[in-house]
Amino acid sequence: xxxxxxxxxxxxxxxxxxxxPPHPTVxxxxxxxxxxxxxxxxxxxxxxxxxxxxxxxxxxxG
Amino acid sequence: xxxxxYEKYWLYFGxxxxxxxxxxxxxxxxxxxxxxxxxxxxxxxxxxEETPPFDEPGLVQVDENTYVANIVAMxxxxxxxxxxxxxxxxxxxRVTSKDVVHSFSIPKTNVNIMVTPGYVGEAKHTFTxxxxxxxxxxxxxxxxxxxxxxxxxxxxx
Numbered sequence: 001x002x003x004x005x006x007x008x009x010x011x012x013x014x015x016x017x018x019x020x021p022p023h024p025t026v027x028x029x030x031x032x033x034x035x036x037x038x039x040x041x042x043x044x045x046x047x048x049x050x051x052x053x054x055x056x057x058x059x060x061x062g
Numbered sequence: 063x064x065x066x067x068y069e070k071y072w073l074y075f076g077x078x079x080x081x082x083x084x085x086x087x088x089x090x091x092x093x094x095x096x097x098x099x100x101x102x103x104x105x106x107x108x109x110x111e112e113t114p115p116f117d118e119p120g121l122v123q124v125d126e127n128t129y130v131a132n133i134v135a136m137x138x139x140x141x142x143x144x145x146x147x148x149x150x151x152x153x154x155x156r157v158t159s160k161d162v163v164h165s166f167s168i169p170k171t172n173v174n175i176m177v178t179p180g181y182v183g184e185a186k187h188t189f190t191x192x193x194x195x196x197x198x199x200x201x202x203x204x205x206x207x208x209x210x211x212x213x214x215x216x217x218x219x
Binding site: 033034036037040041044047048051055058061062 | 066068071072075076079082083086170171172
């Protein structure tokens, strides 16, 4: 019903075109997040390896 | 709730790290006996010189290779300010303060006690290498803080 009215207005020369604006598409491809995954794993591994180094230093001085 | 599979990987990693850290903490504390260098012993900081064993600070031999070192920290030094033990000795340091917060730390070892007035800090170390070990205060305790030190001489038997 709304579309019909808009088309009618459009046909009378208003600013609305006869076509609906394109809907934004959401990408679900895994590739779009691979950079994020690598970044957070980089930070996580840095934390774990730093902790491990300090813990081994503590054990070696026991 | 829908989770992206990369988010699941990150959650597995996070939960795994948490389990690893907590398991290490539990095993260290309960199976290996690691603990912070405060053992809950208390005393009146205004009567340190009258309270055993700090009325006679110094080294006490417990068995063939084990010693207890009762040490009093004060601005700006330790009593006694020199200890001598043979190589291979295990020394249990028991330290208290009679004025402000100090520390008792031996560089390159795990001995690093925060010495708080009214409490007894305790740490243990086995000296496997001969030499002169410097003990430092690493809690700023006043204008003479940088002079506060003592030595432990570890000699061949």
